[in-house]
């Protein structure tokens with residue numbers, strides 16, 4: 030297949046495959062799937078992910094501001110709403126189970142990798158186009174969907190007795206799947222006919238945030254925070 034017949038998302042799905050495979054096999058991800066991930070590690074992650082999602086939601090708000098059509102603006106606004114009221118509710122529920130208040134969640138100090146990840150995306154989004162913004166966002170939404178579906182398929186009915194069932198349920202839900210599908214289609218529409226120079230810049234964003242996803246899993250597993 031040459032680059033004329035391959036869509037941008039087909040192209041990056043292939044080039045990011047080795048990174049995504051590492052994400053899917055990561056002991057953190059596998060530990061969610063089979064329920065063996067230690068609770069203290071999961072709590073550390075939930076708190077970090079909560080503040081990550083505040084910045085991720087901000088990217089949707091910026092997407093609305095940069096949108097070129099009213100439909101696109103409406104979709105970004107819907108995704109912002111769903112992230113804040115639906116996805117982050119998962120974190121608030123787990124936190125409540127673990128006796129962590131909403132305030133404490135919100136006051137979590139982002140770890141170095143967390144800050145590197147959101148900082149990279151925010152910088153690309155503030156200084157770039159809507160297409161740069163979506164190229165950065167896409168691996169977050171798309172690979173979580175891959176992980177949600179994979180863990181569901183790998184673990185069958187045992188998921189029902191898994192303490193992380195709600196997490197798996199969230200990322201394999203119809204709402205989450207259709208949100209990431211919309212981003213995939215938007216990305217293909219935005220990149221249609223772009224010159225190779227621009228496509229490779231956008232691919233770099235996609236690969237960088239895919240690698241940051243890996244580093245995020247890795248650093249949460251180790252519970253990395255600031256050394257000083």
Ligand SMILES: Cc1ncc(CO)c(N)n1
Pocket residue numbers: 078081082116169170173242245
């Ligand atoms: C780090 C990270 N990436 C992606 C998602 C999916 O929204 C998430 N919750 N956290």
